[in-house]
Amino acid sequence: MQNQVDFIGAHNGGIQMFSRDGLVGWGNTPESVAYVLNTKGMAESIMGSSSMDFASEEGFDSDDGASFLFKKALELV
Numbered sequence: 001m002q003n004q005v006d007f008i009g010a011h012n013g014g015i016q017m018f019s020r021d022g023l024v025g026w027g028n029t030p031e032s033v034a035y036v037l038n039t040k041g042m043a044e045s046i047m048g049s050s051s052m053d054f055a056s057e058e059g060f061d062s063d064d065g066a067s068f069l070f071k072k073a074l075e076l077v
Helices: 030-040 065-074
Strands: 005-011 014-019 022-027 042-048
Touching (some): 005 030, 005 065, 014 030, 030 065
Parallel strands (some): 005 042
Antiparallel strands (some): 005 014, 014 022
């Protein structure tokens, strides 16, 4: 599968997902993030930017918000 997600970052209250070719999707609900992951596929490993650790600076209520959103999305994949 091409354009597999291999990097994520918190952005504007959601998660941006990137492949080696660039941005492939964005979602702000577990369902929308899971849709991108299911559609584009996931690389063997997915790295996260530091924005995932400081999600409150990217529109989340807490610093754990982006990681929690990604975890919930993975439960749907």
